[in-house]
Amino acid sequence: MEYYLFIFATFNINFMLHKINEFNSFSEDTIVALATPSGTGAISVIRVSGPKSFEVIDSIFKGKKPISQVPSHTIHYGKIYDFDRLLIDDVMISVFKKPNSYTGEDSIEISTHGSILITQKIIELLLKFNKNIRLAEPGEFTKRAFLNNKIDLAQAEAVADVISSRTEASLRGARNQLDGFLSKKVDELRSMLLNASSFVELELDFAEENIEFIGHSGLLKRIEVIEKEIDSLLNSYSFGRIIKDGVNVALVGKPNVGKSSILNYLLKESRAIISHIPGTTRDVIREEVSIDGILFKLFDTAGIRTSEDLIEKEGIIRSKNAIKNADIVLFINDVEQNIAEDLKDEIGKLTDEEKVISVINKVDIPHKANFAADVHISALTGFGMDILLKKLKEKTVINSNYSEKSAIVSNVRHFNLLTQAKKYLLNAKESVENRLSGEFIAVDLRNTENCLGEIIGVVTTDDILNNIFSKFCIGK
Numbered sequence: 001m002e003y004y005l006f007i008f009a010t011f012n013i014n015f016m017l018h019k020i021n022e023f024n025s026f027s028e029d030t031i032v033a034l035a036t037p038s039g040t041g042a043i044s045v046i047r048v049s050g051p052k053s054f055e056v057i058d059s060i061f062k063g064k065k066p067i068s069q070v071p072s073h074t075i076h077y078g079k080i081y082d083f084d085r086l087l088i089d090d091v092m093i094s095v096f097k098k099p100n101s102y103t104g105e106d107s108i109e110i111s112t113h114g115s116i117l118i119t120q121k122i123i124e125l126l127l128k129f130n131k132n133i134r135l136a137e138p139g140e141f142t143k144r145a146f147l148n149n150k151i152d153l154a155q156a157e158a159v160a161d162v163i164s165s166r167t168e169a170s171l172r173g174a175r176n177q178l179d180g181f182l183s184k185k186v187d188e189l190r191s192m193l194l195n196a197s198s199f200v201e202l203e204l205d206f207a208e209e210n211i212e213f214i215g216h217s218g219l220l221k222r223i224e225v226i227e228k229e230i231d232s233l234l235n236s237y238s239f240g241r242i243i244k245d246g247v248n249v250a251l252v253g254k255p256n257v258g259k260s261s262i263l264n265y266l267l268k269e270s271r272a273i274i275s276h277i278p279g280t281t282r283d284v285i286r287e288e289v290s291i292d293g294i295l296f297k298l299f300d301t302a303g304i305r306t307s308e309d310l311i312e313k314e315g316i317i318r319s320k321n322a323i324k325n326a327d328i329v330l331f332i333n334d335v336e337q338n339i340a341e342d343l344k345d346e347i348g349k350l351t352d353e354e355k356v357i358s359v360i361n362k363v364d365i366p367h368k369a370n371f372a373a374d375v376h377i378s379a380l381t382g383f384g385m386d387i388l389l390k391k392l393k394e395k396t397v398i399n400s401n402y403s404e405k406s407a408i409v410s411n412v413r414h415f416n417l418l419t420q421a422k423k424y425l426l427n428a429k430e431s432v433e434n435r436l437s438g439e440f441i442a443v444d445l446r447n448t449e450n451c452l453g454e455i456i457g458v459v460t461t462d463d464i465l466n467n468i469f470s471k472f473c474i475g476k
């Protein structure tokens with residue numbers, strides 16, 4: 001009995017998955033765009049994708065053989081002429097036949113000499129071919145790859161992240177998502193949910209016979225496993241966001257303790273004005289530095305003190321905002337002044353204690369007292385700066401037991417969907433605990449599963465897709 005029910009449940013799952021995928025279809029239009037940056041260079045690449053790719057290139061290309069007759073995954077040398085038989089350029093054409101291409105459609109890549117004029121001319125010629133050929137919209141090649149099931153939505157989003165990565169860590173994170181580690185985990189959770197909800201629905205179908213297929217505790221156990229997995233994905237977000245967007249570090253303290261000097265030291269340049277006059281920095285100065293592949297966004301702030309000066313007061317408000325928004329706060333004191341206990345309390349109110357690194361600066365100046373702090377440095381001589389960097393890195397990777405192959409959430413859209421999924425799941429859990437009718441449970445399990453489906457794009461709308469792909473640039 002169990003076995004047949006399992007098959008029935010599995011059939012149900014496959015049927016539903018199929019339904020969800022039904023809207024995916026191949027496009028009629030052939031699209032064209034420059035895939036390399038617009039400008040001069042050694043070469044430029046024009047991408048063409050869609051059913052007329054080979055036909056359109058054959059109308060202007062002369063090589064040994066027409067492109068429509070060559071095998072997939074081959075490269076061909078030849079010349080492109082305009083309609084007056086004037087030579088435009090000699091080019092190389094890479095050929096990809098469907099379904100084994102980036103978009104899943106017939107496509108070609110034309111490598112030309114890297115001139116704006118040449119690429120413009122070739123694109124104009126291609127567009128003149130017939131009405132089914134048009135310029136690609138932003139992200140349309142990747143959108144087609146998604147619609148043709150070459151990649152899922154989370155992977156498509158990762159394409160943009162890979163391209164925009166500026167540090168090694170963010171590149172690795174984006175690569176991880178493009179390689180499908182998040183998608184795989186989300187897919188696993190969806191299967192578990194579909195499985196659980198199929199059992200609940202089966203029980204509903206057999207309600208009159210009063211047959212239990214999974215039972216109250218069995219269902220609860222499955223829900224709890226899924227909840228734990230969703231929690232761990234949600235928890236990975238702070239780390240995922242940091243590797244993608246960088247770590248916000250606020251340099252705060254009383255005036256004159258050396259905040260700007262530390263900023264300049266870390267940047268290896270004289271970025272901020274330094275002076276012995278307290279209250280030198282009035283505005284927040286934001287700079288970026290990559291340390292061992294992690295992007296640190298440093299915010300040098302106005303020294304915090306009671307001030308009647310209008311501009312300084314505004315600067316201090318900004319300093320406090322910087323504390324609130326920081327992932328790490330460097331609370332800086334120096335050996336010339338007592339530790340600012342009042343400021344310490346204030347920082348405690350604005351941020352979590354675990355985000356704070358206490359720093360004593362100017363240890364090159366002879367001093368008697370032993371100041372307790374996480375790091376003792378001198379921005380003047382560089383003493384202790386290696387330890388400060390070590391502490392910054394340690395704080396960044398805190399609680400991040402993530403390996404190269406962990407599923408990590410770094411995208412706010414995914415995070416919001418997971419948060420929503422958890423809400424539905426907790427509703428389902430409550431219904432099970434209160435022994436409510438299966439209908440309630442089934443609806444919430446379905447909603448949970450739909451939220452997860454939205455992450456990888458099995459459940460989606462045109463609006464969601466347009467919103468995602470419009471942020472891509474043309475040719476991607």
Ligand SMILES: Nc1nc2c(ncn2[C@@H]2O[C@H](COP(=O)(O)OP(=O)(O)OP(=O)(O)O)[C@@H](O)[C@H]2O)c(=O)[nH]1
Binds near residue numbers: 365
């Ligand atoms: N001896 C010594 N002097 C330092 C050190 N760091 C900073 N100073 C000096 O301390 C003074 C204040 O430095 P700033 O970097 O402008 O201090 P700040 O905290 O940015 O000051 P405000 O912008 O006014 O809040 C300057 O005269 C620096 O040259 C250090 O490690 N050792």
Ligand SMILES: [Mg+2]
Binds near residue numbers: 261274280301303
């Ligand atoms: Mg300063």
